[in-house]
Amino acid sequence: MLTLGINAAFHDPAACLVSDGDVVAAAEEERFTKVKHGKRPVPFSTWELPFHAIEFCLRSADVTLGEIDHVAYSFDPSQLLGNRLRDPTVEIPLDLSVYGDSSEWVSPWDPLFLSSIVNAPRQLVDGPPLHLRSRFRGASWTGPYVWDFVDHHLAHAASAFLASPFDDAAVIALDGRGERATTTYWHGHATSLELVGRVDLPHSLGLLYEEVTDYLGFLRSSDEYKVMALASYGRPRYANAFRDMIRVGDGGRYTIADPCLETWFGPRRERGGPLEQRYLDIARSLQLVLEETVIAIARAVQRETGSRRACLAGGVALNCVMNARLRDARIFDDIWVQPAAGDAGTALGAALWVDAQQRPGERCYRMEHAFLGPGFTDDEIEEFLRWSKLAYRRLDDVAGEAAELLARDKVIGWFQGRMEFGPRALGARSILASPIRAEMQARLNDIKDREDFRPVAPVVLEEDAGEWFEGASVAPFMLFVYDVVPDKADRIPAVRHVDGTARVQTIRRDQQPMYYDLLEAFKQRTGVPVLINTSFNTRGEPIVCTPRDAVESFWTSPLDALVIGSFLLEKPMSLDATRRDA
Numbered sequence: 001m002l003t004l005g006i007n008a009a010f011h012d013p014a015a016c017l018v019s020d021g022d023v024v025a026a027a028e029e030e031r032f033t034k035v036k037h038g039k040r041p042v043p044f045s046t047w048e049l050p051f052h053a054i055e056f057c058l059r060s061a062d063v064t065l066g067e068i069d070h071v072a073y074s075f076d077p078s079q080l081l082g083n084r085l086r087d088p089t090v091e092i093p094l095d096l097s098v099y100g101d102s103s104e105w106v107s108p109w110d111p112l113f114l115s116s117i118v119n120a121p122r123q124l125v126d127g128p129p130l131h132l133r134s135r136f137r138g139a140s141w142t143g144p145y146v147w148d149f150v151d152h153h154l155a156h157a158a159s160a161f162l163a164s165p166f167d168d169a170a171v172i173a174l175d176g177r178g179e180r181a182t183t184t185y186w187h188g189h190a191t192s193l194e195l196v197g198r199v200d201l202p203h204s205l206g207l208l209y210e211e212v213t214d215y216l217g218f219l220r221s222s223d224e225y226k227v228m229a230l231a232s233y234g235r236p237r238y239a240n241a242f243r244d245m246i247r248v249g250d251g252g253r254y255t256i257a258d259p260c261l262e263t264w265f266g267p268r269r270e271r272g273g274p275l276e277q278r279y280l281d282i283a284r285s286l287q288l289v290l291e292e293t294v295i296a297i298a299r300a301v302q303r304e305t306g307s308r309r310a311c312l313a314g315g316v317a318l319n320c321v322m323n324a325r326l327r328d329a330r331i332f333d334d335i336w337v338q339p340a341a342g343d344a345g346t347a348l349g350a351a352l353w354v355d356a357q358q359r360p361g362e363r364c365y366r367m368e369h370a371f372l373g374p375g376f377t378d379d380e381i382e383e384f385l386r387w388s389k390l391a392y393r394r395l396d397d398v399a400g401e402a403a404e405l406l407a408r409d410k411v412i413g414w415f416q417g418r419m420e421f422g423p424r425a426l427g428a429r430s431i432l433a434s435p436i437r438a439e440m441q442a443r444l445n446d447i448k449d450r451e452d453f454r455p456v457a458p459v460v461l462e463e464d465a466g467e468w469f470e471g472a473s474v475a476p477f478m479l480f481v482y483d484v485v486p487d488k489a490d491r492i493p494a495v496r497h498v499d500g501t502a503r504v505q506t507i508r509r510d511q512q513p514m515y516y517d518l519l520e521a522f523k524q525r526t527g528v529p530v531l532i533n534t535s536f537n538t539r540g541e542p543i544v545c546t547p548r549d550a551v552e553s554f555w556t557s558p559l560d561a562l563v564i565g566s567f568l569l570e571k572p573m574s575l576d577a578t579r580r581d582a
Ligand SMILES: [Fe+2]
Pocket: 152, 156, 175, 176, 177, 178, 314, 315, 342, 343
């Protein structure tokens, strides 16, 4: 049975293909269109399904839409429209005036929003809009599939539980909002998910974090991770203001009073304005109270479900500091977080859920890695390199030669195998560097045109993880922070954040052999089984997807080298420097 999962409701449009319980392919639309998070400026906004990601998923399985059994869509408009949805005469007017200046959907009742969702099945039948037609010439968009609207939070919960290693778990989905729910609690068992609690709009931890992100001069529903990084520099002197606002009641259900940020904390920060200590303290206070609230919720959900394991999804679950505090609270013996915890992951969750309903009791998928996107063979890569007329050479020992460059403090673009699904680069589309010199953090932030305060994250051989990071064992998705072991701190200063932590990725050979071999080779040369791993993109750009994207990004940024498949590209200046170093 083939199930196509689609997310297109709010942001991060994506598609996923599930075949008899196994995930064949998954990708975000932004990687193909280069429109980050799928958010187009409003005056030019056209709403469309993620046709590029859909086409990639179909191509991966070598099937047409006509061969798909179910389309699982991660938003259920019937919760807002009730029986009117079943009335074929219902018309949702397109009224741009309700949309305002914001690039966000203002309300679930926006006619434009609703019309988009309600018309989604029709758009798939009609095929891509005119401006995309030539891209998909020859593709068939018709088929006798069944269209399933899946509750947004159920899709988040399924993306965590049905991909996790657990057969029984408490499941917490935390995001800005779904149809109405903003936080939901579930008990997952075998292939079922039982709802045990929910919090509805307007109470939303995700929307509160977005609101403060906006107040601090960053982009809402995009830059929340910057606020998390900033929090490490502040003191929690405003924590009581946030504590007074949030009340956690029975079963983990909470309320949030209207935030009056300017009244409490003074004028908001202009975008790009100076980062006064006040702003750092607000970020720290918010982060602390978020952690306290989620721990209180988790205790309640553990009591309700009796489960010793937990699964997390929803955009808030990308907060790796919060995840680490929850881990350290030891409410659960084990926690698994969906790597595509944001809305893109609901494409995967909706597809896994619909598949599970058709084949109850059968569960074969465990998400061991996130390499579910497009991949390119050496032949395909070389064909592009030849066409580009750029100088390149084939490497006999890719891992060894790349490790040699890294050991000489070169910063390299690393393009291997299938692209990651989810916001983190995990060794398929990464920028890599040595963590041994402290100045590498600033250099990488400079290369990527990022703010100075942003940390860079380490990848470590799984078998060495505990020796370098306190308590780290298996963390393949960079979703938890760990303290750097004190007597190793001087060996890897570039990846140690100001609070002594690092957002760790562990790697096992079966997850990505070439990436693992690279770390081994680096360890042989330096004695350090750790590299810096940051996403292969520059500011404002989505992570690279194709060889062309990688080469473009390499030539337009100060990267020293690009290792792409079995090939190496270097810049002339870099070659000179290498000769000097030698
Ligand atoms: Fe969501």
